[in-house]
Amino acid sequence: MKDRLTRNWIVLAGIWTVLLLAPYWMAPLGGYTALATRVLVLGLAAMSLNFLLGFTGVLSFGHAAWFGLGAYGAGLTLKYLALSTPLAVIVGMLLGGLCGAVLGALLVRRRGVYFAMVTIAFGQVFYYIAFQWSSLTGGDDGLRGFSRQPIDLGLFKLDISSNAYSFYYFVLFCFAVVVGAMGFILRSPFGRTMIAIRENERRSRFLGIPVERHIWIAFTLSCFFMASAGALYALVNNFADPRGLHYSQSGDFVMMAVMGGMRSFWGPLLGAAVFVVLQDYLSSITVNWMSFVGLLFVLVVLFFPRGLLGFLQRSKA
Amino acid sequence: MTLLLLFNITNGLIVGAFYVLMALGLSLILNLSNVINFAHGGFLVIGGYIAYTITPYVGFWGALLLAPPLTAIIGLVVERVLIRPLYGRDPLYSLLLTFGLAFIIEDGTRFIWGPQGKPVTIPPFLSAPLSNELFFVTGYRLFMVAVVIVAVALLFVLLRYTRLGIRIRAGTLDLETVAALGINVQMLRSLNFAVGIFLAGLSGVLAAGQLGLEPTMGTGLLMPSFIAIIVGGIGSLLGTLIGGLLIGVTSGITAVFFPAASEAVIYVLMAVILLTRPRGLFGEEGMMS
Numbered sequence: 001m002k003d004r005l006t007r008n009w010i011v012l013a014g015i016w017t018v019l020l021l022a023p024y025w026m027a028p029l030g031g032y033t034a035l036a037t038r039v040l041v042l043g044l045a046a047m048s049l050n051f052l053l054g055f056t057g058v059l060s061f062g063h064a065a066w067f068g069l070g071a072y073g074a075g076l077t078l079k080y081l082a083l084s085t086p087l088a089v090i091v092g093m094l095l096g097g098l099c100g101a102v103l104g105a106l107l108v109r110r111r112g113v114y115f116a117m118v119t120i121a122f123g124q125v126f127y128y129i130a131f132q133w134s135s136l137t138g139g140d141d142g143l144r145g146f147s148r149q150p151i152d153l154g155l156f157k158l159d160i161s162s163n164a165y166s167f168y169y170f171v172l173f174c175f176a177v178v179v180g181a182m183g184f185i186l187r188s189p190f191g192r193t194m195i196a197i198r199e200n201e202r203r204s205r206f207l208g209i210p211v212e213r214h215i216w217i218a219f220t221l222s223c224f225f226m227a228s229a230g231a232l233y234a235l236v237n238n239f240a241d242p243r244g245l246h247y248s249q250s251g252d253f254v255m256m257a258v259m260g261g262m263r264s265f266w267g268p269l270l271g272a273a274v275f276v277v278l279q280d281y282l283s284s285i286t287v288n289w290m291s292f293v294g295l296l297f298v299l300v301v302l303f304f305p306r307g308l309l310g311f312l313q314r315s316k317a
Numbered sequence: 318m319t320l321l322l323l324f325n326i327t328n329g330l331i332v333g334a335f336y337v338l339m340a341l342g343l344s345l346i347l348n349l350s351n352v353i354n355f356a357h358g359g360f361l362v363i364g365g366y367i368a369y370t371i372t373p374y375v376g377f378w379g380a381l382l383l384a385p386p387l388t389a390i391i392g393l394v395v396e397r398v399l400i401r402p403l404y405g406r407d408p409l410y411s412l413l414l415t416f417g418l419a420f421i422i423e424d425g426t427r428f429i430w431g432p433q434g435k436p437v438t439i440p441p442f443l444s445a446p447l448s449n450e451l452f453f454v455t456g457y458r459l460f461m462v463a464v465v466i467v468a469v470a471l472l473f474v475l476l477r478y479t480r481l482g483i484r485i486r487a488g489t490l491d492l493e494t495v496a497a498l499g500i501n502v503q504m505l506r507s508l509n510f511a512v513g514i515f516l517a518g519l520s521g522v523l524a525a526g527q528l529g530l531e532p533t534m535g536t537g538l539l540m541p542s543f544i545a546i547i548v549g550g551i552g553s554l555l556g557t558l559i560g561g562l563l564i565g566v567t568s569g570i571t572a573v574f575f576p577a578a579s580e581a582v583i584y585v586l587m588a589v590i591l592l593t594r595p596r597g598l599f600g601e602e603g604m605m606s
Binding site for chain 1: 347351352353355399402403406407408409410411412413414416417418419420421423424425428540543544546547551577578580581584587588591592595
């Protein structure tokens with residue numbers, strides 16, 4: 001027991017060291033800081049989805065909607081409301097999270113494939129809104145004309161707008177806050193009931209857990225986390241894309257979570273890293289990258305359904 | 318104004334007929350195998366391109382007869398090789414797999430037939446309008462609706478009166494008992510999948526004659542088909558039929574008054590149905606959970 005605890009601490013320290021030093025070790029390996037930032041943000045999104053998918057066992061296939069709403073919330077804030085990066089992140093998070101909370105209440109009674117189907121369909125609503133409401137959202141071209149602003153910390157200014165390093169650490173800070181919240185919730189008694197629902201819903205119900213309400217809370221939290229990732233993504237690109245709300249984006253997020261390992265906390269981050277790097281690489285060498293990404297989906301499902309971490313853990317055991 | 322409204326309602330019915338064909342196939346597969354077939358739009362595209370390829374040799378009528386069964390055979394192979402290993406596992410996996418498959422099919426058709434749209438020639442007597450007043454009622458549109466009606470009627474006969482159909486319906490209700498009665502469930506699922514893909518292939522051929530062919534055309538039809546199923550009620554094929562027509566007509570009428578919302582309105586319809594009648598119009602209690 002004590003051994004496992006120390007090992008967990010070592011792993012955790014290792015992960016954070018790797019993340020903290022990412023801008024330094026990525027360059028020699030042929031990467032660039034912006035890529036690290038993107039991996040971090042998409043990894044956060046995949047982890048947010050996995051909070052619901054892997055730990056509550058609820059299959060949402062429309063999570064891109066909350067991601068995209070976060071992005072538009074942040075973009076619109078910077079463009080029309082105020083030139084403040086933290087405010088943009090908070091507004092984005094609130095927009096996606098609150099919309100998720102309202103729709104979640106409609107959805108919680110569905111299970112399995114039906115939940116997936118209804119979430120896909122509702123997710124598309126936001127895609128169409130972003131696509132059609134051109135005067136506000138820029139329609140098909142996406143929302144442009146905003147950029148992330150330096151953060152005034154009183155003592156000094158954090159220049160995240162032009163300095164890629166500072167921006168990476170700003171994103172890493174947000175990442176740490178959200179992931180910390182996730183970990184904290186999963187360790188709490190509430191987190192335990194989420195896992196109980198995943199393992200055996202009927203038994204949890206007999207134990208007196210209000211299953212619907214807990215699924216709704218888990219769904220809503222997951223939407224808030226997701227929206228914060230979306231808000232950060234808008235800052236990464238200084239751009240919000242309607243395709244970020246599309247169900248194919250949701251599919252990518254589910255894929256990242258599955259590929260990394262749904263049953264583990266950090267798996268989706270690994271999945272996101274592999275997915276982003278692979279997609280980057282494939283689209284640079286072939287126009288038929290879609291086929292290869294599709295093939296990746298098929299192969300992972302057929303041969304690595306437990307994901308990379310699941311695979312490693314099993315071969316170790 | 319009346320003419321415009323009539324035009325859009327006719328349009329809506331025709332589009333709705335497409336949704337019905339797509340959604341019935343999706344619904345069959347979903348009900349029996351618990352698989353959301355994301356690649357269904359892909360199979361539609363395959364059906365259309367097969368028709369395009371064989372039309373020079375066998376003519377339009379030959380393509381109409383041959384392309385759907387050929388698509389169904391491709392579907393059978395896909396089911397056997399890729400989807401069968403996933404039955405009994407978390408539905409997440411079949412969802413992801415067919416999702417990837419849709420990518421492969423879209424990219425594959427683009428690779429084989431090129432990204433440009435392809436026309437499918439239809440017999441001239443079908444493409445002429447029936448009257449000058451109602452210019453939009455071309456023979457082909459009536460013909461499409463007729464084919465859809467025949468296909469749907471045949472499907473209902475198949476499901477009601479043949480042994481296979483009765484087994485499919487029984488399996489939808491309780492697959493375990495069906496298996497316990499000594500029926501080969503794997504075979505049943507395969508045939509059921511093939512019937513669903515046949516319908517997708519048929520809609521592909523019909524769509525090719527009306528709209529021409531593009532590798533991406535399947536994805537646009539997929540989401541309305543999902544909504545047709547949800548609105549009609551999961552588990553009910555009659556519901557899917559009515560749901561498909563309903564959303565087609567609704568979006569057609571909306572196009573008259575508020576064109577920008579013609580796509581979004583079907584989602585509103587879905588939200589209203591889910592709020593007021595969570596199981597859908599014809600769904601049975603508890604089917605959705």
